[in-house]
Amino acid sequence: MRLLARFLGFVFATGTIVFLIGAVAVAALVFYYSKDLPDTAQLRNYEPPVTTRLHANDGSILAEYSRERRLFLPSSAIPPLVKQAFISAEDKNFYSHNGIDPEGVTRAVMVLAQGGRHVQGASTITQQVAKNFLVGNERSIDRKIREALISFRIEAAYSKERILELYLNEIYLGLGNYGVAAAALNYFNKSVNELTLAEAAYLAALPKGPNNYHPFQHRERALERRNYVIDRMEADGVVTHEEAEKAKAEPLGVNPRALSPNTYVAGFFAEEVRRELLGRFNEKGLYEGGLSVRTTLDPKMQAWTRKALADGLVRFDEAHGFRGAMNHIDISSDWGVPLANIPALGDIKPWRLAVVLDAGDAGARIGLQPGREASGDVARERETGLLTAEGMRWTGRSPRSALSVGDVIYVEPMAGNPGRFRLRQIPEISGAMVAMDPYTGRVFSMIGGFSFDQSEFNRATQALRQPGSSFKPFVYATALDNGYTPSSSILDEPVSIQQADGSYWTPENFEGGHGTGAHPLDHGVVHSKNMMTVRLAKDVGMPLIAEYAKRFGVYDDMGPYLSLSLGAGETTLLKMVTGYSMFANGGKRIKPTLIDRVQDRWGKTIFRHDERQCLGCDAAKWDNQNEPKLIDKREQVLDPLTAYQITSIMEHVIQRGTGVSIKSVGKHLAGKTGTTNDAKDLWFVGYSPDLAVGVYIGYDRPRSMGSHAQAALFAAPIFRDFMTAALKDKPDTPFRVPPGIKLISVNPGSGLRANGGELWAFKPGTAPPESYSGGGGGDGPRQLNNQHDADQRVGTGTGGLY
Numbered sequence: 001m002r003l004l005a006r007f008l009g010f011v012f013a014t015g016t017i018v019f020l021i022g023a024v025a026v027a028a029l030v031f032y033y034s035k036d037l038p039d040t041a042q043l044r045n046y047e048p049p050v051t052t053r054l055h056a057n058d059g060s061i062l063a064e065y066s067r068e069r070r071l072f073l074p075s076s077a078i079p080p081l082v083k084q085a086f087i088s089a090e091d092k093n094f095y096s097h098n099g100i101d102p103e104g105v106t107r108a109v110m111v112l113a114q115g116g117r118h119v120q121g122a123s124t125i126t127q128q129v130a131k132n133f134l135v136g137n138e139r140s141i142d143r144k145i146r147e148a149l150i151s152f153r154i155e156a157a158y159s160k161e162r163i164l165e166l167y168l169n170e171i172y173l174g175l176g177n178y179g180v181a182a183a184a185l186n187y188f189n190k191s192v193n194e195l196t197l198a199e200a201a202y203l204a205a206l207p208k209g210p211n212n213y214h215p216f217q218h219r220e221r222a223l224e225r226r227n228y229v230i231d232r233m234e235a236d237g238v239v240t241h242e243e244a245e246k247a248k249a250e251p252l253g254v255n256p257r258a259l260s261p262n263t264y265v266a267g268f269f270a271e272e273v274r275r276e277l278l279g280r281f282n283e284k285g286l287y288e289g290g291l292s293v294r295t296t297l298d299p300k301m302q303a304w305t306r307k308a309l310a311d312g313l314v315r316f317d318e319a320h321g322f323r324g325a326m327n328h329i330d331i332s333s334d335w336g337v338p339l340a341n342i343p344a345l346g347d348i349k350p351w352r353l354a355v356v357l358d359a360g361d362a363g364a365r366i367g368l369q370p371g372r373e374a375s376g377d378v379a380r381e382r383e384t385g386l387l388t389a390e391g392m393r394w395t396g397r398s399p400r401s402a403l404s405v406g407d408v409i410y411v412e413p414m415a416g417n418p419g420r421f422r423l424r425q426i427p428e429i430s431g432a433m434v435a436m437d438p439y440t441g442r443v444f445s446m447i448g449g450f451s452f453d454q455s456e457f458n459r460a461t462q463a464l465r466q467p468g469s470s471f472k473p474f475v476y477a478t479a480l481d482n483g484y485t486p487s488s489s490i491l492d493e494p495v496s497i498q499q500a501d502g503s504y505w506t507p508e509n510f511e512g513g514h515g516t517g518a519h520p521l522d523h524g525v526v527h528s529k530n531m532m533t534v535r536l537a538k539d540v541g542m543p544l545i546a547e548y549a550k551r552f553g554v555y556d557d558m559g560p561y562l563s564l565s566l567g568a569g570e571t572t573l574l575k576m577v578t579g580y581s582m583f584a585n586g587g588k589r590i591k592p593t594l595i596d597r598v599q600d601r602w603g604k605t606i607f608r609h610d611e612r613q614c615l616g617c618d619a620a621k622w623d624n625q626n627e628p629k630l631i632d633k634r635e636q637v638l639d640p641l642t643a644y645q646i647t648s649i650m651e652h653v654i655q656r657g658t659g660v661s662i663k664s665v666g667k668h669l670a671g672k673t674g675t676t677n678d679a680k681d682l683w684f685v686g687y688s689p690d691l692a693v694g695v696y697i698g699y700d701r702p703r704s705m706g707s708h709a710q711a712a713l714f715a716a717p718i719f720r721d722f723m724t725a726a727l728k729d730k731p732d733t734p735f736r737v738p739p740g741i742k743l744i745s746v747n748p749g750s751g752l753r754a755n756g757g758e759l760w761a762f763k764p765g766t767a768p769p770e771s772y773s774g775g776g777g778g779d780g781p782r783q784l785n786n787q788h789d790a791d792q793r794v795g796t797g798t799g800g801l802y
Contacts, residue, residue, distance in 0.1 A: 044158075046166060048072060050290025050601050051182065054273055056264065056297040057444075057596070063261045063270040065277075067287045071181035072601060073192065075165035081238075082180055082192050083164060085204035088232040091125040095160055099126045099151030125167050126151045128207075173203060174210025175256065187215070189257045197239060198247040201229040202254070215254035216373075223252055262347040264299045265306040267452025269445070272461060273594050280598075280607065290601035296442040296594055301435055304725040305445035309433040310348070312718035313450055313697065316705070317427035322395035325407035326426070329355060336370045340378045342408060344369060345453040351424050354385070356407040363388045364399035366411060366421065387411055391422025426450065429705070431697030432459035432573045433718065435726070438581035438692040440610065441590035443574075457700070464570040465698060468711070469528045469658075470674025470683040471554070471567035473646055474579065476525050476533075478548040479540050481642040486649060486760045487751030487768040488521045490532045497534070497562055507534050507566065510675065510710075520751030522760065525649045526657035528673060530566055537565035551589075551637040552579035567674060576685050577694035583647050583670075584687040586738060587638030640738040641763050647735050648761040650686065652748070658712045659684065662720040667732045669723060673711035678704040684715040689733045691726060695719050740764055 051066035075083075087094045093101045101124050123131070130150040154163060173183040183203050184192045190199070205213055205225040213222040227248045234244040261270035273295055277286045285291065329338040335355050344353045353369040364387040370379045387399060391414060395402055402423075403409070411421035427450055435445040448458030457463070480486075493515040496504040507530045509515070515531055524532035537545055542560035549555045554571050558564055578592045591609075598607040616628035650670035653659045658673040662684075671686015680702045685694040695718045698705070705714075737743070742762045747754035753770050762768075 047601070048169060048178070049288035052277070052286055052289060052291040052293065054270060054293045054295055056266075056295060056299050058299060060299065062264060062266060062295060062297060063274075065274060065287055068178045069176045069182045069186060070169065070178040071185065072169050072179065072290060073165075073181045075161045075168075077192075078165075078168055078180065079193050079195075081197065082195060082200045082203070083168070084236070084238045085197075085200040085229060085233060086168065086180075086207075087125070087164075088236045088238060089201075089204040089229045090128070090207060092232070092236060094125050094164070097124060097126075099124060099155040100148055123147075124151065126154055126163055129163055129166050129170070130154060171207050172210060173206045174214065186257050187254050189255060196247070196250070197230065197233075197243060198226065198250040199253065201233065201247065202226040202252065205229045215252055216376075219252060226252070261452070264297065264302050265347050265447070266297060266302055267347055267456070268448030268458045268460065269295070269297055269302070269443075269594060271452070271456060272446065272448075272458060276595065277598070292599040292601075292603075294596045294598075296437075296444060296596055298435075298444040301726060302445040302447075304722055305433050305435055305447050308718050308722035308725070309431060309447050309695065310450060311721060312695070312714065313427040313429050313431055314424070315717075316429050316697065316714050317425065318394045322392075322397065322402060322423070323425060323428075325356075325403065325409050327408035328404075328406050329408060331355060331357065331367075331406050335367050336382050337378050339367065339369050339408065340372065342369070345426070345451045347453050348410075348426075348451050351410045351412050354387070354409055354411045354421070356387075356403045356405055356409065357384065358405055359399045359403045361389070361398045361400050364403055366409075368411075385411070385419045385421050387421050387423060388414070390414075391420070395423065426454065428699065429697055430455075430459060430700055431695065431718075432463065433695045433722070434460050434574055434577045434693065435722070436577050436581055436592060436692045438584035438590070438687055438690070439588075441578065441581065441592045442596065442609070443592055443594050444691075446574075446594070455700075459696065459700075460573045462572070463696075463700075464572060465681045465696060465702075466567055466570055466676045467554075467576055467683055467685075468567040468674035468676035468681060469530075470576060470672050470685050470711075471549075471569075472525060472528065472533050472565075473583065473650060473672050474549055474552060474554060475537050475540070475545055475565045476521060476649065477583070477638060477642060477646045478545045479521065479536055480645050481548070481639055482540060482544065484521055484536075484540075485762055485766045485768070486520060486522045486645060487746065487762075489518045489751065490521055490524055490536055491518050492516050492524070492529050492532045493535075495531055495535055495538070497538070505563065507531060507563075520746075520748070522649050522652060522748065522751065525646075525672065526652045526748075528658050533565055534562055537562055548638075552582055553589075554579045567676065573683075573694050573696045576683070577692050580671075580685045580687055580694065581692040582637055583643050583650075584689065584692055584735075585643075586640040586736070587636055587643040588632075589635040589637045641740055641761075644735065644738050644741055645761045645763070648759075651735070652758070654686070656748070658710075659686070659716050659719075661712060661716050662686070662723070665720055665723045665727065667723070667727050667730070668734050670735070671719065673716055675709070675711045679706060679709035680704055682709060682711040682715040684711055684719040686719060688723065688727060688730075689735050691723075693719060693722060693726075695722075737761075742767055744768070 048070055049068045050070050050072050051064050053064050054062040056062050091101065127147050130147045169179040172178055175186060177183040177186050180192055180203060184190050184195055188195065188199050202222065212218060213225050215222050230244050230247050233239050234241060261267045273293065277293065281289060281291065327342055329335065339353065339355050342353060354366040357365045357367050366385055366387050368383045368385060370381060372378055389399060392399055392402060410424040410426065412424050414420040414422055430449050432449065433447045434443060436443050446460050448460045449455055494506060496506045499505055509530050510528065519532065523529065524536065542562060542565065545565060546558035546560055549558045554575050555569055558569055574592055578590060581590055582588060593609040596609055597605050600606050613631040614628050615631060616625065619625065647670045650672055651668065653672055654662045654669050659671055662669060667688060669686055669688055671684060674683030681696065681698040682705065683696050687693065695715050697715055740763065742764065743759045744762055744767050745754055745757040746752060746760045746768060748758045752768055
């Protein structure tokens with residue numbers, strides 16, 4: 001007995017010594033690795049890189065910008081089903097351990113020793129947070145020790161829900177997605193609250209190795225891993241056996257979301273917004289800031305704008321003939337693969353690429369470009385159709401003579417004729433179109449070319465082009481604001497201007513000739529008379545016109561040259577539409593914008609376009625107080641009466657002038673055509689009482705569009721088609737007449753009063769007399785005997801005669 005006691009005492013003493021040595025060693029180890037551990041306090045202010053999202057004005061998503069596809073969700077917004085799926089898959093005892101799970105470590109070692117296929121990681125969710133945020137993923141014993149120590153600190157400093165929130169927002173889940181919110185959206189096009197059991201389980205299966213469980217490349221392994229997670233959830237009592245079996249029977253169901261501005265054919269618009277955000281919030285703010293951007297884009301109006309412009313460009317292009325196939329491929333074997341490998345423009349639907357399989361006089365059999373499976377493989381189905389002779393009528397040639405077997409072309413389905421197609425070609429001509437709210441500057445739609453996929457150059461904002469006669473309303477508005485009236489008589493006769501080099505510049509009217517004598521000022525706009533405009537500009541003075549052009553934002557620094565009165569300077573379509581908007585809104589300065597407001601990741605508004613103050617708008621409720629007041633401090637750049645006068649004159653442009661083709665819209669509209677020298681640029685800019693629209697067409701490398709090209713023939717119909725769609729369900733609202741304007745019936749040929757004539761707008765005290773002494777009187781046109789008579793009467797009558 002005494003010997004046994006001595007032996008036990010020796011064992012106890014030895015054990016104590018070993019324990020003490022071990023404890024000291026562990027303490028020394030902990031002390032050694034704790035000296036330079038990262039501070040867990042940074043987790044308190046965790047702000048991960050989050051996706052910036054652009055929304056159209058109806059709230060739908062227009063585009064996203066990010067380096068990592070992530071949408072941050074607080075723990076309270078993540079449903080329990082999703083949380084439990086990840087806990088069952090990754091850390092069964094998450095809510096009970098203190099950062100390290102001994103049971104998990106033991107279980108992982110046993111499964112590994114037994115050769116199990118489902119490797120169970122010993123790392124807890126807390127350890128993964130420590131690895132992802134603080135210690136990195138280096139494979140070493142040192143890193144694992146540091147990870148374990150930091151996990152204890154994290155557990156001591158943060159709640160379980162905060163730790164889970166960090167994990168579920170940071171974890172990489174494949175296909176470029178970080179966090180459960182982005183993964184749910186981009187794998188299943190759902191919010192996390194809409195995920196089914198099977199879908200949540202698949203997302204929870206991914207942290208172990210997203211590439212190993214790729215939904216298309218490794219579908220069977222992905223299904224097996226997902227079903228394993230469902231079994232774990234059943235074992236943990238999260239779901240019933242029946243629910244688990246039903247979920248395991250479901251297909252994977254992954255359908256990656258392909259978000260693109262092409263959804264709304266809004267590539268040019270989205271890119272313009274991106275550039276502005278980059279300038280305001282820098283690259284980090286744009287790609288990591290999680291901004292929520294409410295844009296001004298109206299999806300319906302954007303679609304109408306795209307269609308009107310594209311149709312107009314195609315009309316012009318097809319009038320100049322078929323240029324031939326865009327490519328050629330060998331169709332002796334499977335034509336689908338080589339055709340699928342030819343890049344197709346994604347924003348010109350319903351056009352499709354096709355290959356000619358055989359061609360006859362009555363039509364051509366074509367093969368349509370196949371799509372691709374979600375895995376990226378070319379779809380196996382081969383769709384064919386018939387390119388009809390009717391669909392090629394615009395070429396003036398039969399299918400047999402125009403096409404060869406193997407030719408790659410664009411085609412468009414014929415409405416109401418399934419399987420029948422018409423031939424299309426990408427236009428060489430380009431252009432742009434903008435629609436804007438004239439009272440706020442909010443851009444409803446913007447198309448900067450035929451296809452953003454073809455060229456990202458935005459011809460609405462980046463192309464500096466000559467506006468031609470569409471600039472004339474600014475010249476005439478300057479005159480009307482400084483003593484002239486719509487009846488002021490101006491000579492339509494040749495005028496020669498001596499230039500700095502001693503030579504003479506002699507402008508001509510578009511239709512040529514030597515002029516037609518004196519006409520009312522209104523006539524010069526309605527019929528776009530160059531000689532009248534130059535005479536008026538010379539009398540008013542180019543420095544004053546330049547000042548008005550700057551007020552309207554058309555030119556920043558316009559030179560005092562008379563040729564600029566005819567639109568020889570260069571500006572952008574957006575600036576022109578903005579300028580015309582100020583005519584429509586009564587002369588108030590506006591700033592164009594594609595952004596209504598920007599909110600940061602927490603929902604705080606950090607930018608708002610509308611700078612007007614609303615006194616009383618933030619009242620919690622109505623308690624018999626006065627109604628809110630909107631304080632508008634915008635500058636008045638033009639007399640409201642003058643703005644209405646030029647609007648009224650531009651109504652006449654559409655009723656009986658160069659824009660008469662637009663009259664068929666049947667609504668109150670005002671606007672002006674613009675055709676530059678040699679027809680290098682064609683414009684139409686105009687507006688209804690509540691919508692300002694501009695269109696420009698021309699070649700990117702300026703050249704003549706032909707001797708017969710006119711804005712009235714090509715640009716005005718585009719404006720007409722758009723307004724027909726945009727105003728279809730809107731009442732015909734007259735332009736608002738400001739107080740003080742007198743509407744007087746006049747003869748449009750003479751500008752004199754006439755019973756049953758056209759209503760013209762005059763300011764108080766400027767109405768035309770019943771007749772001019774010696775001027776012919778009555779309703780007839782006023783004739784001048786010679787140039788001398790005209791010169792003698794400068795500054796008399798209703799505003800001056802030049």
